Amino acid sequence: MLTSLLLTAALANDAHLPPLIEWQGQSENLMQTQGPLVTDFEKSGGIDSPNYEQTVAYLHALQKANPTQFSIKTIAKSNAGRDIDMLIASQDGVASAEAISLSKKPTLLIQAGIHSGEIDGKDAGFMLLRDIANGKRDDILNRVNLLFIPILNVDGHERRGEFNRINQRGPRVMGFRTNGQNLNLNRDYTKLDTPGIRAVADVVNQYRPDLYIDIHVTDGADYQYDVTYGYNPAFVSVTPKVTKALDTYVKPIIDEKLQEQGHIPGPLVFVMDKMEFKHGLAGWVAGPRYSNGWGELRHLPTILVENHSLKPYKQRVLGTYVLLDGAIDAMASNADKLAAAVKSSVQSQPKELVVELGYAKEPDFVEFKGIAYEHYFSDATKTKEVRYLGKPQNYEKLPIYWQKDIKTQVAIPKAFYIPAQYSQIIDTLKVQGVELQTVDALTSLNLTQGIIAEHEFAKSPFEGRFRVTPTMEYKTGAYTLDSSWLKVDTQQRLGLLATHLLHPEAPDSLFQWGYMHTIFQRTEYVENYALAPYAETLLKQNPELAKQYEQKLKDESFAQDADSRRAWLYANSPYYDQQYLRYPILMQY
Incomplete structure (x- = not known):
């Protein structure tokens, strides 16, 4: 007792939390x-x-x-x-x-x-x-x-x-x-x-x-649902066949079992405006840094459970038992159908990958089981605050803003080529399960390299790393690779995950997480007494370069800045570090 x-x-x-709606359920047994x-x-x-x-x-x-x-x-x-x-x-x-x-x-x-x-x-x-x-x-x-x-x-x-x-x-x-x-x-x-x-x-x-369930407790607003769960919806999923299989063969069985046992299953959503619930819901879409976004790119049916934090612990734990029991029933009844959806998904990978989404400007609308609330003036915070009242309030048409506006989409290369010196990247790919192949000695290929035109480092660390956001340009040409290079063919089960890990424009790429910060530093320089005579000869022997230089000199700020002129001349000489601001992983299209 x-x-x-x-x-x-x-x-x-x-005592400081909103009042509860009394609960009793069959799951207490x-x-x-x-x-x-x-x-x-x-x-x-x-x-x-x-x-x-x-x-x-x-x-x-x-x-x-x-x-x-x-x-x-x-x-x-x-x-x-x-x-x-x-x-x-x-x-x-x-x-x-x-x-x-x-x-x-x-x-x-x-x-x-x-x-x-x-x-x-x-x-x-x-x-x-x-x-x-x-x-x-x-x-x-x-x-x-x-x-x-x-x-x-x-x-x-x-x-x-x-x-x-x-x-x-x-x-x-x-x-x-x-x-x-x-x-x-x-x-x-x-x-x-x-x-x-x-x-x-x-x-x-x-x-x-065959199914992966990651169990959490959500923060945020008050509502009637005690067990919420979900996965990226089919209309934004990069593996929609897997999502539709979850919608068809798993979710209905889980929901029915929860309802039979006295629980209220709900959608995995968040709130756009925590001060005004009626302004609508945020339809969050997980990227691959999260369990369900990662599972999606692996064609692995993955469910993120977010029990409602304001419900009592006993109620939440019993609801989780029932959810797991429902998932077991669904798997046992539909194992072949789930497996077929996964197999079909692997065999029909897209040619382009959406790597970044933004919230839609116009909402969809959903029914939602909310909780009534009011505003009051807090003597402590000296401003208007929200107070939930512990009474049901059902919304027939609540706005929901899904993350479905495409911000960044990339073409999926046939293959990536990684130089062996990036051993931490290679190790991470191996742990992920991505297949790598050794390149044959002296292989000549037409490849594309990313050039970092602009970049911005985060002002503070996130998850222990200083992230970087680049603006990329690309150059395609002939490259001769030796056996120190490793190839990642994207026509493999984890091709989508590999693309997100290795494409420099993907927000969860290893590049943007800071695995290659050394390419932002120069380690060889030039002395002016050597540069000036060399540059004079270079411009005489290269009329096209001389024409580009004359064009640059029309920029008044450049023309009046000696250091900028020296830097430009050095950057256009063969002595310049050819790896500086060059993305080291090459792509084959």
């Missing part, structure tokens, strides 16, 4: 109060979540209770040296990656705690696995294999406290959003700076799951 001290603390931490595998969450009455040590202990208790079907694999060590564990559940008792990848049963990858304050998935997954271990849910492993990561961000999980998320109802003590180095793992799916996301890439490549 919940002690009066715990109850007082829980109420105190909720999923909780157990007796038996050796009652979870810490259940023991607390649905308000607590175990710490790392207790979590690992319970994971091993599950495995001990069902050793023929459960096994545990450490998929990585965190920066602080903690194990990141994954439980593998298979009726056949074979836990190897090869066996799971070749299994005739579909495989579901469940990931919890990427933001470890948002830990609903851990406690829901433990309840589900407990029900398998004690024989209550024998049906599950008859139909699917499960991969369960209870805490991905293990270091952030142990930065625990009662005051980590001011707008979230529980658990009473929760972890922190970022890891021990203050990096957000759900911004790391392209650059792979964290051990956790590198491990996820490895798991996906080795075990080949």
